[in-house]
Amino acid sequence: MAGQVVMQGFVNFRIPIWLRRLATLIPALAAIYLGLNPTMTLVVSQVVLSFTLPIPVITLIVFTRNRALMGKLVNHPAVTALAIGCAAIILLLNVVLLYQTFGGQLPTFG
Numbered sequence: 001m002a003g004q005v006v007m008q009g010f011v012n013f014r015i016p017i018w019l020r021r022l023a024t025l026i027p028a029l030a031a032i033y034l035g036l037n038p039t040m041t042l043v044v045s046q047v048v049l050s051f052t053l054p055i056p057v058i059t060l061i062v063f064t065r066n067r068a069l070m071g072k073l074v075n076h077p078a079v080t081a082l083a084i085g086c087a088a089i090i091l092l093l094n095v096v097l098l099y100q101t102f103g104g105q106l107p108t109f110g
Helices: 002-010 017-034 038-050 054-064 067-073 077-101
Strands: none
Touching: 017 038, 038 077, 054 067, 054 077
């Protein structure tokens, strides 16, 4: 949703609904046709999707801290710092998720 808002509101770029639905349907049909393991396919697809989340989040942070763009509704520096911290946590968790999904083991402490 955030990426759609950025694209439609700030960049003035719209993708027709039929094209969006086709783009989401083709990979699913390809996975079915290839006979891939449904559970692993779902896990990998969610890992890939989780890496697209930081892009609109970071874009929105940049936009909402810009006084020229937001006017009096600009984020307070503390809110911006909190948002940057959240984005950093999302990125860190994505790196851990990618590492674990593709066979890595995180060290255990204790």
